[in-house]
Amino acid sequence: MDSIRKMENVSVLGAAGKMGSGILVLLSLEMGKLKIGKKEEGNFVLNAIDVSPVALSNLIKYVESQLLKHAEKNIVELRGWYQNRKDLIDNEEIIRQYVADVMAIIQTTTRLETAYESDMVFEAIKEDKSLKVKLFSQIKQNNAKAWFLTNTSSIPIGEIDQEAGLNGDIIGYHFYNPPVIQKLLEIIKSEKTNKELLAFAVDLAKSMRKIVVQSKDVAGFIGNGHFMRDALYALDQAQEIAKESSWSKAFFLIDTISRDLLVRPMGIFQLLDYVGVDVTRFILDSMQPSFPNENLSHGVLNQLLDNDVKGGQFADGSQKDGIFKYERGRIKEVYDLNEKKYIPVAALESECKTKMGVLPTSLLAWKTVVRDKLKAKLLEQFFNELGQIDGFAAKLAMNYGKNSKAIAQMLVDTDVAESAADVNTVLETGFFHAYGPINEYFE
Amino acid sequence: MKKLRKKVYMLAGYNTISMGTGRKEFNPRKERPGLEHYIKEAGQATLKGIGGAKNVDEGVIGNFMAARFNKQANLPAFLPMIDPDLKYKPSISVEGACASGGLALASGIKSVLAETADVVLAVGFEVQNTVKAMYGADILAGAGWQKERKNGHAYFFPGAFSDRAGAYYEKYGKELTRKAMAKWYCNAIENARLCKTAQEYQNTNPNLEATANTPLNPRRFVENLNVFDCSKVSDGASAIAIVSDDGLKRIGVPASEAIEVVGFAQVAADITQKPEDLTSLSTMKKAAEKAIEMAGISLDQIATVEVHDCFSIAGIMATEALGFAEKGKGCEFVLNGNTSRNGKVPFNTTGGLIGWGHPTGATGVHQAVTVWEQLTGKAGAAQIEISKGKPFAMSVNMGGDDKTLVAIVYRRGI
Known part of the structure; x- marks a missing residue:
C-alpha cells in the first residue's frame, strides 16, 4: 500500500461541523507535511464537504486561523521547508506562504459526488446510523477503493460496515473536542476491519501526535x-x-x-x-x-x-x-x-x-x-x-x-x-x- | 581623545516599568500604551529632576526599530511632545540596534564636550510587544546583516548566540557552561526582585534553578539556549540628563547628586563579517579597554558593572571581554559568585536584560540610570555598598552580535 497516494485525495464529510472542522485542520496539516515538507509529487486535494455553503465559508476562516497558529508555532520547521525559496526571507513571509499553500489544497463543496474521487473518506456528520450508511454505501458504489474513517462516538462500526456493504473498509476514528487540541484519539476496529486500514490509521494518528487508545467495537466504546x-x-x-x-x-x-x-x-x-x-x-x-x-x-x-x-x-x-x-x-x-x-x-x-x-x-x-x-x-x-x-x-x-x-x-x-x-x-x-x-x- | 577635555555629568535618571510577560498588569490581548506614553513618562520625570524643560539645550532619542514595531519614524519630533518648552530646540534620534540607548548617551556626551550644549536630555525607548515573538524576531534580525537573514534561524538572534553558546560548550565544556548560565539567570531574577520597575519584579518562582535548567527544545526554539537564557521582550523607556559643570550650576543641583563620566568609548565592527572567534566578544573587549584607558583606572577599582546580557552566554562572555575573568574562565568567575550582588563585583544589580528587561532602544540609557542610582545611593532595595576604594562603575551596551558597542566608566560627582 502506498500511503502517500492514499492521502492525495481525501474527503471530510460534515467538514463544517464542530468536529469536522477540527479534523479538516488536522488533515490539512498532514497533507501540507507531505506536499511542502516532504516535497512529495502529486496533486493533493482535501475536499471539505458539508450541506451548508454559509457554514463552509465560515469553515475557511476557521481553518485559515488554525493554520496561521500552527505556522507561528512551528516556524523553526517551516523555515527548513522553504529553504530553497530565495524570495521568502522573513518568518512572516514564510508563514503567509505556508498558509496559502495549505489553503490551496482545500476545496469546499456541497456535492457528495466530489468524495467519489477520494480513497480516504473521513466522516463527522451527526450520530445517525442510517444517514452514515446511506452516504458510505453511495461512495463505495462509486469508488471501490474508498476507506472510511468515522468519528462516531457510539455507533458500532461493524453494523455500519455490514449495512453499507463496506467489506471491512471502515474504522472508528473518534476524536475528542476540539480535535486540534485534544490529544486523545479512540480507534475502533470491528472484527472485519481491513488490517491495512488499521495500520494506516494508527500511523496517521501518530503523525498527528495523538495518543491512541484502541477500543473494541461495542457501542459507546471506552x-x-x-x-x-x-x-x-x-x-x-x-x-x-x-x-x-x-x-x-x-x-x-x-x-x-x-x-x-x-x-x-x-x-x-x-x-x-x-x-x-x-x-x-x-x-x-x-x-x-x-x-x-x-x-x-x-x-x-x-x-x-x-x-x-x-x-x-x-x-x-x-x-x-x-x-x-x-x-x-x-x-x-x-x-x-x-x-x-x-x-x-x-x-x-x-x-x-x-x-x-x-x-x-x-x-x-x-x-x-x-x-x-x-x-x-x-x-x-x-x-x-x-x-x-x-x-x-x-x-x-x-x-x-x-x-x-x-x-x-x-x-x-x-x-x-x-x-x-x-x-x-x-x-x-x-x-x-x-x-x-x-x-x-x-x- | 585620551582624556575628556571637560567634565561631563549625568543625573536625574528615570526608568519606566519594563512591561511585558512577567508583569501581572501585562495582558497581550488588551490594548496597551504606545511609545508616546513611555517617552513622555521617562522624559517628564527627568525634566522634573533638572528644574524643567527650560534648562534643556537639546535632546537626543535612542530607538532601534519604532519604524517596524510601531510604524513610526521621524523620532526627533517626539522630543517637544514631552514638554512644550522643548519646542524649536535641537533634537536628533540615533539608532544602533540594541546599542541605540548607548549611542544616545555618547551623542549627548559629545554635545557637552563640543560645547554646543550644557544640558542634554537623553531618552531611549522601545515598544516591542506590538507583534508576536516570531514576527518580532524578523524585526530584531535587522540588527544583523540582512543578507544573512535567509540562512539564519527563525529566531535570528537567539540563533546567533546559540551558535556562540555551542562553540563555547565545545571549547570549555557544556555542563560547566550550562551551570554558569543557570547561575546567571538566578542572579538576574534575584536582583530584579529588588527593583520595582523590573519586568521580573513580581517573580515568585521558588525554584529558579529548575526553571533555568529547562531542557533545550531545538524543535521549537534554538539548539543551545532555552528561553530563560534570553532577555525579555519589553516595552519601556529610560531618560537621563547629560550636563556640563555650567549645566549643573544652571540646574542648581550639586555634583554629588550626579555621576561623572570619566571615560567612554564607542566602537563599531563590520556587520558584513562573521565573528572571528565565536567564543569571545572582541568588539566589546575593544570598547571596554578604550573606556578604561580613558578613565585611567584599573578593574579592581570598579564597584559594579551593567553589562549587556541579551543572552546568559553573552553575560558570561562579557566577564571575559571586560577583563574580569581570563578567557575561558568566565563560567568559574560567575559560578564562584563574583558577579552576584554580594560578590567581588556585582553585575546587573537590578536584573540586567534578562531580569529587569530589554526594551531594546532604552537599554543603554537604562544601564546609565541604574549606575546613577547605585553610585548616588538611590537604588532603594537594590542598593549595593559602594566603598571608597572602589568608587567606579561601568556600563557596556551592545548592538547586534558584537557589532556596535558603547562602554562608559563613571564615578559619583564631587
Whole structure:
C-alpha cells in the first residue's frame, strides 16, 4: 500500500461541523507535511464537504486561523521547508506562504459526488446510523477503493460496515473536542476491519501526535461507555436529593460534589451541558440496543428536553444554556425542573453548603493537582481524609468514585478496553481527569 | 581623545516599568500604551529632576526599530511632545540596534564636550510587544546583516548566540557552561526582585534553578539556549540628563547628586563579517579597554558593572571581554559568585536584560540610570555598598552580535 497516494485525495464529510472542522485542520496539516515538507509529487486535494455553503465559508476562516497558529508555532520547521525559496526571507513571509499553500489544497463543496474521487473518506456528520450508511454505501458504489474513517462516538462500526456493504473498509476514528487540541484519539476496529486500514490509521494518528487508545467495537466504546454511565449515576443521585429538596439544589449539589470532591476539571452536569443534553440522549439511544440488560435512558433527560433545556455549544465554542446558565464560563443559575425556571446560584449556595456537611480541611483544586509532579501523593492524602469524614457530600463522593471505578472495570471485564491503563488514559487525556477511574482511592 | 577635555555629568535618571510577560498588569490581548506614553513618562520625570524643560539645550532619542514595531519614524519630533518648552530646540534620534540607548548617551556626551550644549536630555525607548515573538524576531534580525537573514534561524538572534553558546560548550565544556548560565539567570531574577520597575519584579518562582535548567527544545526554539537564557521582550523607556559643570550650576543641583563620566568609548565592527572567534566578544573587549584607558583606572577599582546580557552566554562572555575573568574562565568567575550582588563585583544589580528587561532602544540609557542610582545611593532595595576604594562603575551596551558597542566608566560627582 502506498500511503502517500492514499492521502492525495481525501474527503471530510460534515467538514463544517464542530468536529469536522477540527479534523479538516488536522488533515490539512498532514497533507501540507507531505506536499511542502516532504516535497512529495502529486496533486493533493482535501475536499471539505458539508450541506451548508454559509457554514463552509465560515469553515475557511476557521481553518485559515488554525493554520496561521500552527505556522507561528512551528516556524523553526517551516523555515527548513522553504529553504530553497530565495524570495521568502522573513518568518512572516514564510508563514503567509505556508498558509496559502495549505489553503490551496482545500476545496469546499456541497456535492457528495466530489468524495467519489477520494480513497480516504473521513466522516463527522451527526450520530445517525442510517444517514452514515446511506452516504458510505453511495461512495463505495462509486469508488471501490474508498476507506472510511468515522468519528462516531457510539455507533458500532461493524453494523455500519455490514449495512453499507463496506467489506471491512471502515474504522472508528473518534476524536475528542476540539480535535486540534485534544490529544486523545479512540480507534475502533470491528472484527472485519481491513488490517491495512488499521495500520494506516494508527500511523496517521501518530503523525498527528495523538495518543491512541484502541477500543473494541461495542457501542459507546471506552469514552462514552464510561461517561454515559457516570452521568446516569449522577442523575439517579440528583433524583434522590430532589425528592426531599428542589431540583435546582439537586443539580447544583451533585455538580459541585463531582467537581470539587472528586477533583475533576468540571462537574458532571456542566460536562453534560458541554456535550449537550440532546446529544447525550442521542448517544444513549444509540448504545441501548447493544446492552439489552441495562437501562441506558433517564427520565430526567427527557423532562429536560421537554422543557427545551439542551445545552451544547455555539459555533464559536461558547456554552449555550443547559442545566446551568453561565457567565464567562462560570455557573450563575441552575434550572429547576419543578418550577420550570432558572434559580440564581446565590440563592442556593448557603443551603447546599449546609447539606454537604463536613468537608476536608482544605479542598484540592484540580488545576493544582494536574500541574503537580507528585499528584498521586496529593490525591491519596485528600481521598484518605475524605473517606474518614462522616458527612453527606463526603459519603456521596466516595460512592461516586467507587461507582466510576466499577463502570471502568466493567469496560475492561467485557473487553471493550484492552486494559485498565487504557480506560485511565481515555479519562485522563480525553476528559482531563487528574486520575484514572481505576485506582485505590475510594476503597 | 585620551582624556575628556571637560567634565561631563549625568543625573536625574528615570526608568519606566519594563512591561511585558512577567508583569501581572501585562495582558497581550488588551490594548496597551504606545511609545508616546513611555517617552513622555521617562522624559517628564527627568525634566522634573533638572528644574524643567527650560534648562534643556537639546535632546537626543535612542530607538532601534519604532519604524517596524510601531510604524513610526521621524523620532526627533517626539522630543517637544514631552514638554512644550522643548519646542524649536535641537533634537536628533540615533539608532544602533540594541546599542541605540548607548549611542544616545555618547551623542549627548559629545554635545557637552563640543560645547554646543550644557544640558542634554537623553531618552531611549522601545515598544516591542506590538507583534508576536516570531514576527518580532524578523524585526530584531535587522540588527544583523540582512543578507544573512535567509540562512539564519527563525529566531535570528537567539540563533546567533546559540551558535556562540555551542562553540563555547565545545571549547570549555557544556555542563560547566550550562551551570554558569543557570547561575546567571538566578542572579538576574534575584536582583530584579529588588527593583520595582523590573519586568521580573513580581517573580515568585521558588525554584529558579529548575526553571533555568529547562531542557533545550531545538524543535521549537534554538539548539543551545532555552528561553530563560534570553532577555525579555519589553516595552519601556529610560531618560537621563547629560550636563556640563555650567549645566549643573544652571540646574542648581550639586555634583554629588550626579555621576561623572570619566571615560567612554564607542566602537563599531563590520556587520558584513562573521565573528572571528565565536567564543569571545572582541568588539566589546575593544570598547571596554578604550573606556578604561580613558578613565585611567584599573578593574579592581570598579564597584559594579551593567553589562549587556541579551543572552546568559553573552553575560558570561562579557566577564571575559571586560577583563574580569581570563578567557575561558568566565563560567568559574560567575559560578564562584563574583558577579552576584554580594560578590567581588556585582553585575546587573537590578536584573540586567534578562531580569529587569530589554526594551531594546532604552537599554543603554537604562544601564546609565541604574549606575546613577547605585553610585548616588538611590537604588532603594537594590542598593549595593559602594566603598571608597572602589568608587567606579561601568556600563557596556551592545548592538547586534558584537557589532556596535558603547562602554562608559563613571564615578559619583564631587
